Amino acid sequence: MLVALSFAMFACFIYLLISGRMSAVATLILVPTIFALIGGFGPEMGAMVIKGVRTIAPTGVLLIFAMAYFMLMTDTGLFDPIIRRIVGAVGGDPVKILIGTVALGYLVALDGDGATVYMIVLSAFLPIYKRLGLSLPLVAVLLLQCTGIGNLLPWGGPTARAAASMKVEMSEVFTPLIAPLLACVVWAFFMAWLFGKRERSRLGIVQLDTAQMLEQHPPAGWKLYFNWVLTIGLLVGLVMEVLPLAYLFMLATAIAFVVNFPKHQDQQKRMAEHAPAILSVAMMLFAASVFIGILNETGMASALAKTIVAMVPEALGPYMAVVTALVSIPMTWVVSNDVFYFGMLPILAEAAAHYGVTGAEMARASLIGQPVHILSPLVASTYLLVSMLDLNYGAVQKQAIKWAVGSSMVMLLASLALGVVPLVK
Template identity: 45%
Template sequence: MLTILGFSMVICFMYLIMTKRLSALIALILVPIIFALLGGHYAGLGGMMLDGVKTLAPTGVMLTFSILYFGIMIDAGLFDSLVRRILALVKGDPLKVLVGTAVLTMLVSLDGDSSTTYMIACAAFLPLYQRLGMNVLGMVCVVNIASGIMNISPWGGPTARAAAALHVDALEIFLPMIPAMLMGAGCLVFTAIVLGQKERARLGVVHLEDFHNGSMALGNGSAEECDRHRRPQMFWANLILTLTLIACLVVGAMPIQVLFMVGFALAIMINYPSIEHQKERIAAHASNVLAVTALIFAAGIFTGILSGTGMVDAMAKSLLHVVPESFGPFLAVFTALVSMPFTFFMSNDAFYFGILPVIAQTAAEYGITPLEIARASVVGQPVHLLSPLVPSLYLLVALAKVDLGDHQRFALRWAVFASFGLLAGGLIFGAFPLYQMQ
């Protein structure tokens, strides 16, 4: 019953947002409540929802101040020179723009934090896409998948979770997966080429003169108004502050929420000493902050009910029970394949700490090691980052101003393609076996 209820809830949610029957915000709140009531979970429903909100509260705080921080940096003009350099390289060619988006995003994603990646990529490329008249969904697709591929670095969440759940070393998981990551990156570049050729056929190579400073802002307002907020004399100070912040994020000097809070306070004080100007800049980014944080806390209700009612556990166990015993020697490939739907329909925590140990224990009976299962388990990450349960996804679609359902419809097949690239690379280069003889 719980299994049917859980899958029905997720499918209903996806249907409603993809067909635009409901906004993601409303669906995240109402759909799980209705299904919980249908399952008879009246008692403790409020507690489940509050637990989910509390779990995502740190993420909400982090996104609030990270949006404000990068918003201030965009206002001050930190990324203007980067966009000009990109423009000089691509020369108005949509194909080069998309390939450049893929390559730059993978480099930025080395810090392992999707939210930071999305903000930097959108700051660098969104004005260019808008100026060329390109489909922003192409940019969002490439950025999202690039982050999913690079997310399997040792300091990224999935690899660390797999290492903790199976009691293995994260570096031993990661190193044999590097060739697979390169194949996944190749699939992403191929995706960018295909999308770029379509855009080139639609738009041609557009001749552009250099951007006016103000037209490069992600914020609202005219070019003259954007120019008023530029602080070119603060470029080096802003660059040093941003690089220091990213370095602290990578080494884990302090909790990420605290780092962004301190970084924002320093950034706005340095660039806009006047209290009136500070209030104006915060108000200018308030709509972006509200759009993202509201979705984050609404997602807390969804995940809280999914976990609190036991739907996640029931979904996982029921799927494992349908695996025939003869399929045992193929469990590494099975793990890689199911990591795509599993991590899409449930959180990484639920998959890596709830399901993966069960698979690894069964696989050990067929001679498949926990390290091989751990490597196979990260294959689905490009698909995972399209999940409505991933908070950073809402940040990406809010920054790019695209509809969540439109993005998922556009990007899902390309994310699956990238995951199969990781799968093929893992098999070819021996990160995990296709078939393990006992």
């Protein structure tokens, strides 16, 4: 029953999300609630949701204060020198702007955190996108490519889970994947060039007035240098994990408020100005906790994963690495990384071991779906991207899914060609 319930829930969820018949917040709350009631989980439903809220709370605090911090830095003019340099380098050419977006996106993605990518890249580029009238859904697609690949760095999360699940060294999993990941980077730059050509045909090349774009941000004086030191220190702290990430952003935001806006009324004004955008992200994020809590605590996620594994024919045993790679594409969208890597991957690996497929090979294969996973409703940072670009969540999913699948296929083909993932054993 759990399997049928989970399939029906996802079908309803995807339909409502893609069709735009219901907002993402309402869909994330109502759909799992209704199906939990249908499954007879009414009495336990409250406790399930609270567990989901506890799971998402640290990420929620992180995103709320990350948004506040980078919005505050934008207000102070921290990114104005970057914008001036970017405008000088790319002018008003959509091709150069979108290629620059991907370049900066991958650079920032080295910290393995999607939220940081969106905040920094959009702080620098969003005024340019709006001035030219560039397609913001295309921008979203490109940035999702950057975070989907950046998330695969050893400190990003999924690679560590795969290695731990298969009880192999991180280097055995990640090092062979470097070349396939670089193929995905090339794929993203190709996408940027293709999208840029389309936008150039639609908009032409526009002359940008840098002074007009930055007139709301007067020179910050010594505070500009302080803010750069604070921001660089924050990013170093995030990478080194000297403190919990949410706490680091809370500290940095408090310091930034005190230094840049020492008067209480000025701090209140800034918070009130940015509250609507932050509230929008927080609502979507905590709405997702309902979906996460019910999906995991009812056992639907686990039952769905086991059913998919059981459906793999025995004749495909020698091809289990490729099967795992292909299965990871939809499954990491449907279930959390923890469910997939610690619940589903070991079962697949046990079957594969009979044919000589190693744990390291299975771990690499399991990571092929990560460019699609970044689109999952279980990924918090995607809500931030959608909110910052003021886009419809379902529309972004619809636009990005084919390109994300394309990225996964590029990684798979490169892995097969280089022997990183074996075709057959």
